[in-house]
Amino acid sequence: MDPQPDTSRVAPRDPATVMRLARMGSFHQSRLSFMRVLLRRLKAENWRFDRPAFQIDDSGVGHAIYRLTGPTRAYSLVAFAHDLPPEQRSDRVIATAWDATFALFDGTPTKADIDRLSRNIPKQEAGRVRATELSVSRANRSVRLFDHVIQCLAQGKQPKDADVDAVGYLMRTTAVYGSGKLGAADRESIADRPEFAAPFQAEMLSVFLIRGFVLDLVEHLARVKGGDRAVALDPALRRRFGIGNSTGLGMAPFLLNHPILLNNWIAAREIGLARIRSLPTAQPQNIAAFHDIRARARQHIARWHSEHPVQQQKLAALNADLDQLDAYLTLHDLSDQNPWNRLWVWAETALSLEGQELLVSLLFEPHGTLVDDLAATMSADETEGFRIDGGMSIARLREILHDIYGWALETDWAAPEAQALVWYTSEEKLEPRLGNRHEEPVALYEQPLCPGRDAAALYNDISDEPGDAPVAAVLLRLPQHRHTVRRAQIAARYPYAEIRDNTIAADMLPIDLLRTKLSFFGACHFDPRSDRWVRINMFRNAPFPDELETLDFAGWTYPPLAGSVK
Amino acid sequence: MIWSLNEIDALCRKAAKGSGLSWGLAEEAGKAARWLAEQGMPGPTLLAQLLKRNDGTPYADLVPSEVDGVWTSAGGTLCPLIAGAALCDRAEKIANGADVTLARTAFPLLLAPYADAIARPRGLCIALTLQGTTLTLTPGGLVFAGDAVALLSPVAKTVSITIESQPKGAALPIRNGREIPPEASSVLHAFAHRTYAPATEASRAAGAGAGTSDND
Numbered sequence: 001m002d003p004q005p006d007t008s009r010v011a012p013r014d015p016a017t018v019m020r021l022a023r024m025g026s027f028h029q030s031r032l033s034f035m036r037v038l039l040r041r042l043k044a045e046n047w048r049f050d051r052p053a054f055q056i057d058d059s060g061v062g063h064a065i066y067r068l069t070g071p072t073r074a075y076s077l078v079a080f081a082h083d084l085p086p087e088q089r090s091d092r093v094i095a096t097a098w099d100a101t102f103a104l105f106d107g108t109p110t111k112a113d114i115d116r117l118s119r120n121i122p123k124q125e126a127g128r129v130r131a132t133e134l135s136v137s138r139a140n141r142s143v144r145l146f147d148h149v150i151q152c153l154a155q156g157k158q159p160k161d162a163d164v165d166a167v168g169y170l171m172r173t174t175a176v177y178g179s180g181k182l183g184a185a186d187r188e189s190i191a192d193r194p195e196f197a198a199p200f201q202a203e204m205l206s207v208f209l210i211r212g213f214v215l216d217l218v219e220h221l222a223r224v225k226g227g228d229r230a231v232a233l234d235p236a237l238r239r240r241f242g243i244g245n246s247t248g249l250g251m252a253p254f255l256l257n258h259p260i261l262l263n264n265w266i267a268a269r270e271i272g273l274a275r276i277r278s279l280p281t282a283q284p285q286n287i288a289a290f291h292d293i294r295a296r297a298r299q300h301i302a303r304w305h306s307e308h309p310v311q312q313q314k315l316a317a318l319n320a321d322l323d324q325l326d327a328y329l330t331l332h333d334l335s336d337q338n339p340w341n342r343l344w345v346w347a348e349t350a351l352s353l354e355g356q357e358l359l360v361s362l363l364f365e366p367h368g369t370l371v372d373d374l375a376a377t378m379s380a381d382e383t384e385g386f387r388i389d390g391g392m393s394i395a396r397l398r399e400i401l402h403d404i405y406g407w408a409l410e411t412d413w414a415a416p417e418a419q420a421l422v423w424y425t426s427e428e429k430l431e432p433r434l435g436n437r438h439e440e441p442v443a444l445y446e447q448p449l450c451p452g453r454d455a456a457a458l459y460n461d462i463s464d465e466p467g468d469a470p471v472a473a474v475l476l477r478l479p480q481h482r483h484t485v486r487r488a489q490i491a492a493r494y495p496y497a498e499i500r501d502n503t504i505a506a507d508m509l510p511i512d513l514l515r516t517k518l519s520f521f522g523a524c525h526f527d528p529r530s531d532r533w534v535r536i537n538m539f540r541n542a543p544f545p546d547e548l549e550t551l552d553f554a555g556w557t558y559p560p561l562a563g564s565v566k
Numbered sequence: 567m568i569w570s571l572n573e574i575d576a577l578c579r580k581a582a583k584g585s586g587l588s589w590g591l592a593e594e595a596g597k598a599a600r601w602l603a604e605q606g607m608p609g610p611t612l613l614a615q616l617l618k619r620n621d622g623t624p625y626a627d628l629v630p631s632e633v634d635g636v637w638t639s640a641g642g643t644l645c646p647l648i649a650g651a652a653l654c655d656r657a658e659k660i661a662n663g664a665d666v667t668l669a670r671t672a673f674p675l676l677l678a679p680y681a682d683a684i685a686r687p688r689g690l691c692i693a694l695t696l697q698g699t700t701l702t703l704t705p706g707g708l709v710f711a712g713d714a715v716a717l718l719s720p721v722a723k724t725v726s727i728t729i730e731s732q733p734k735g736a737a738l739p740i741r742n743g744r745e746i747p748p749e750a751s752s753v754l755h756a757f758a759h760r761t762y763a764p765a766t767e768a769s770r771a772a773g774a775g776a777g778t779s780d781n782d
Contacts, residue, residue, distance in 0.1 A: 180571060186572050388655055429773075476652055482590020
């Protein structure tokens with residue numbers, strides 16, 4: 001039995017430390033990531049996989065159904081494969097055609113459902129779905145790898161590891177819609193199902209099944225091409241393929257628009273870290289497991305490629321961090337008192353942000369019994385923070401503004417670089433965009449996505465109010481601050497709800513917002529294509545749906561060590 | 567067309583902002599329309615009509631002020647979104663028994679979601695009485711007594727808001743509140759459209775930050 005952590009020893013980290021964009025943009029997937037939570041549940045509950053349809057013709061066009069059946073319900077991915085001319089292949093959310101399109105169906109679809117979906121899903125946003133659909137998504141082929149793998153398999157050969165690792169996926173999704181989008185089921189209507197208790201489980205389930213479909217599709221097309229000579233992928237190599245994803249500004253406002261959810265994600269992670277740091281001693285088997293995962297993490301990082309200079313620098317620092325960590329562990333065998341906390345305190349000054357945040361994930365791996373239960377705390381009902389406490393005094397509101405937005409009260413908002421950017425929605429694309437306040441006429445259309453600037457303005461506008469005045473009276477006069485008062489009151493109750501950085505500064509990197517969210521999904525191998533666009537890999541090294549039962553896949557994100565038997 | 571509640575909330579929020587309300591009030595307008603739709607009532611349609619009616623009316627003409635226990639507005643007709651938010655901000659007083667009377671109020675049914683937000687978390691029943699009809703928000707749902715059509719009226723001379731210990735009446739007739747008639751949805755879309763920035767060469771070029779081709 002593990003020693004119990006004495007959580008009075010180490011408190012969760014200060015929000016002022018954690019909630020900085022540079023740090024959040026260095027988060028890595030962990031045991032608490034939603035893909036990991038999903039696969040643990042599928043395994044623990046013995047979900048069964050089958051493939052009721054695979055009607056794909058020799059040109060790669062048709063539909064397939066991939067179904068997982070759990071204790072009380074079944075879910076079916078309905079996949080449509082298309083023949084897409086290369087000139088129509090676009091990552092952008094505004095594309096109108098894709099190599100494959102998907103719906104996650106609640107239950108098992110009838111023929112009438114398939115007919116209806118076949119008229120709507122290939123059109124994505126231009127189509128319409130119903131509450132029987134939980135997610136709508138689409139994917140494009142990796143031109144580099146898709147045809148190459150078909151070619152190899154058709155000739156009876158396996159593709160080379162290095163070619164697989166250079167891309168890491170055969171298709172990348174360009175949008176995965178859930179929660180009420182395009183007419184699909186609202187989150188509230190399925191949130192009471194145990195399998196959807198953790199966030200984004202339907203979306204992650206969808207992507208997990210998409211990956212299985214895409215690998216089957218490639219092997220099918222290789223058989224069409226190579227006939228008897230064709231071979232299937234070697235199972236271990238097959239698992240090295242994930243599903244790619246390409247994401248831009250559209251996802252960036254999400255964390256700002258869901259403050260309680262953000263709090264719950266970060267709080268779970270911080271509580272997990274504090275529990276491990278509070279352990280008085282380390283169990284030998286946990287030390288061994290930590291060394292194992294550290295070695296596997298090295299391989300994981302070695303397969304992480306990026307051409308973006310910022311990420312290249314971060315990767316160089318991360319590799320140096322891993323060397324430092326090795327050196328620390330040759331000097332410290334973790335047999336002393338509070339070994340995990342000693343390691344952590346050392347890391348806070350010795351490692352880069354990438355390295356520190358990777359260490360959080362590595363510390364979680366041997367400590368599932370201390371961490372996994374926290375997944376159940378990561379959903380949120382944003383309506384809990386919606387009502388404003390109008391009886392609060394202005395004096396108390398000022399206190400909150402000082403406490404949460406102290407950095408913003410000290411910022412010179414008149415400086416051009418402090419308000420260089422404007423978040424707005426474009427008329428043409430109806431998607432979030434970032435414009436330059438000083439060069440484009442977009443300020444009139446600004447979305448409320450800069451809590452710091454708005455908190456400073458609120459603070460300024462209430463400076464003459466008597467401290468005992470109720471917030472209600474002031475809001476009647478100053479309705480423009482209603483949004484910010486709501487946020488401030490939420491942030492006072494949920495310590496990790498608010499990002500402590502300027503989200504409209506000239507040097508703000510939207511990819512930090514994207515990575516934060518994507519790391520909680522369980523994405524890996526962040527590869528920024530610009531400061532506002534990132535490619536990632538999902539479910540790489542994971543088991544396939546038909547392997548859930550037979551495979552032991554603990555810590556699946558980190559590739560198995562050579563020679564180890566899985 | 568059947569809308570998801572998520573879509574109704576988002577469109578109504580944007581429409582309310584486009585009509586000139588602040589983001590904070592618009593967020594509550596979105597939630598109000600969504601709540602009514604969820605109860606089977608035409609929240610989005612009423613909101614569309616209200617936004618048309620108040621389009622161009624300055625906030626100062628709509629904001630309530632209290633005179634001798636009655637809320638009135640300089641423009642003569644209260645906006646249920648602004649008055650509703652103000653009621654919620656005074657939830658404790660109302661829950662403690664301070665009755666409120668609103669003078670002439672547009673689309674009074676839009677007050678119901680705000681009254682529900684006061685009543686439900688406190689386990690109270692709150693009655694909205696207008697033109698002889700009473701709609702009571704109870705922790706178990708809605709009941710009404712009187713003429714259901716009055717609830718949909720574009721204006722009420724007065725609306726009284728009281729704590730009710732024994733609500734009387736029948737359940738409301740249920741219809742599909744998620745069905746938005748095309749006229750209403752086009753009004754909401756037109757208001758929402760005002761929140762979108764016209765494209766510029768710079769915005770077209772920058773896009774969401776991606777390249778244009780996915781062929782790699």
